[in-house]
Amino acid sequence: MNLFAEIRTAVIAALETLVQAGDLPAGLDYAAVAVEPPRDKLHGDMATNAAMVLAKPAGLKPRDIAEALAAVLTQDGRIVVAEVAGPGFLNLRLAPSVWADVAGAALALGRDFGRSAMGAGQKVNVEYVSANPTGPLHVGHTRGAVFGDALAALLAFAGHEVTREYYINDGGAQVDTLARSVFLRYQEAHDLSVDWPEGSYPGDYLIEVGEALKAKVGNAYLDEPEEVWLDAVRSFATDAMLALIRSDLKLLNVEMDVFFSEKSLYGTGLIEAAIDDLRGKGLIYTGTLEPPKGKLPEDWEPREQTLFKSTAYGDDVDRPIMKSDGSWTYFAPDIAYHYDKVQRGFDQLIDVFGADHGGYVKRMKAAVAALSENRVPVDIKLCQLVKLFKNGEPFKMSKRAGTFVTLRDVVEQVGPDVTRFVMLTRKNDAPLDFDFDKAVEQSKENPVFYVQYAHARVASVLRRAAEMGIDTACTDFAIEDEAELELAKKIAEWPRLVEIAARTHEPHRVAFYLNEIASDLHTLYNKGNEAVQLRFLQEADPATSARKIALARAAQVVISAGLGILGVTPAEEMR
RNA sequence: GCACCCGUAGCUCAGCUGGAUAGAGCGCUGCCCUCCGAAGGCAGAGGCCAGGGGUUCGAAUCCCUUCGGGUGCGCCA
Missing domain, CATH: 3.30.1360.70 (Arginyl tRNA synthetase N-terminal domain)
Known part of the structure; x- marks a missing residue:
């Protein structure tokens, strides 16, 4: 309603x-x-x-x-x-009764209050994280994971049929590098000393993978050339990395519906089918691109390439889909992947990328527009950097990965609830400062605490009311004071906010709203310190008390629903 | 050089498909703690919405342009 x-x-x-x-x-x-x-x-x-x-x-x-x-x-x-x-x-x-009616609806519907039919019949695919399967997830992925997950939940709440999806980049050169790095760890597991070439993955997390490989195959690959072991080790290694990534996601309570493998597109004709579709539309041709203006790559020379005419759909230049050796560029499987999504019947696609993929947006939109004949919109959400702080000092190194801070590092320090909430306290395209100390601080400056506290405060009132024999299931309201009216109006805004946030694909709006409703609740509560008649708990007048508590419960229900969308557990107490 | 994102109070940031006198938190100033949980509360000061043009009854919001910051820019994904 x-x-x-x-x-x-x-x-x-x-x-x-x-x-x-x-x-x-x-x-x-x-x-x-x-x-x-x-x-x-x-x-x-x-x-x-x-x-x-x-x-x-x-x-x-x-x-x-x-x-x-x-x-x-x-x-x-x-x-x-x-x-x-x-x-x-x-x-x-x-009329005041209108607000009471809305609050009554919140009590009647519980956490379903605010659910919308806006997206009814709309199938939406949200692709997020999609990190290369070459190591643990880091902070940047964490933001994308939380954002995508909250957005998916928000869209579902607004009535869409949502698929949460992860694209595994397991088809390119970086998984070969992974395989070679694991092979080095495998050699180390056999007590051999090895040289780490430039560009390999020296993180500690591969040590156990090397050992696991040894446990599986013994010394079978030790003296063999790469041709013998590369395929097997690559597959072993990517499986291990995927297991690692899944366990990282689980720490954050992120659960995907689909893991889609890039590799599965090769050798199955799927890439060819997608490109053929474009070719049939006259969008594939052989040609030579102009050199980029300004700083010219040193080894620039004009080269004839197979190109996708993305400029026909708003891109700045046409994009190569095939390398000079005849193999596909990274763009080709991506086209095929999105072709597959279109064919699966989604009405809307959302891709959540890191901000460093900004240059990729136009060509991807062009590809989907061409493939779907402008039927399927694709919204690409770019998540900006996360800067980590501890005691106000920049915080950079991870014990596990060496060069970057991992998702696991963050979650182990502050927990999944705090991680998720803080990640959503900024617009996705704004940079985010994440301070470990402030994130767990119990004060008003900490929005996580502030909102959780509001929920817990009501829980506390309900516990005490029960002890005092006051009815905690009352569905009548006594909304008289200005502060009570404010809270009731804020509750009434919830369904509208859900629709705005869902339409704009901006889950941070939910986080900001929660801060506001928490503020209104705290204000009302604090007003009770001076104005005794405003207190929720009134032993002398249990009937009035019950009606005041009903309003607090309605607010609690909304806070709980909002936190649910963000994937944050509502706290029953703050001790 | 080009494209995309960003520029709002001293600081960190919100601001709804364009709406009325632009909001919040921190910081600052002043009051308040025998009171349902003061891990605070109330009030106040503080802004040429980067600058300039345009569209509109109306612009922080849309368009153009200048300046400033970030990201990216042909066989790396």
């Missing part, structure tokens, strides 16, 4: 009434009519721009439309005051 949507429906019905009465011309487009919370709450509870939006097409003055609209709307029992303001806004003030 989205109260804003309901009032908007009422506004449009009222406009129709005006049309019937001949006060407005028929056939107006109401699409731009909005009902929103006003910026300044002194203006009322909701405002509509209907009169201003319709003034021009209707050929009338905004204020005249607004006056007429106000007259009709005040006949609605929910609307107490409708007054024209500014250039033609219509400010609405709602």
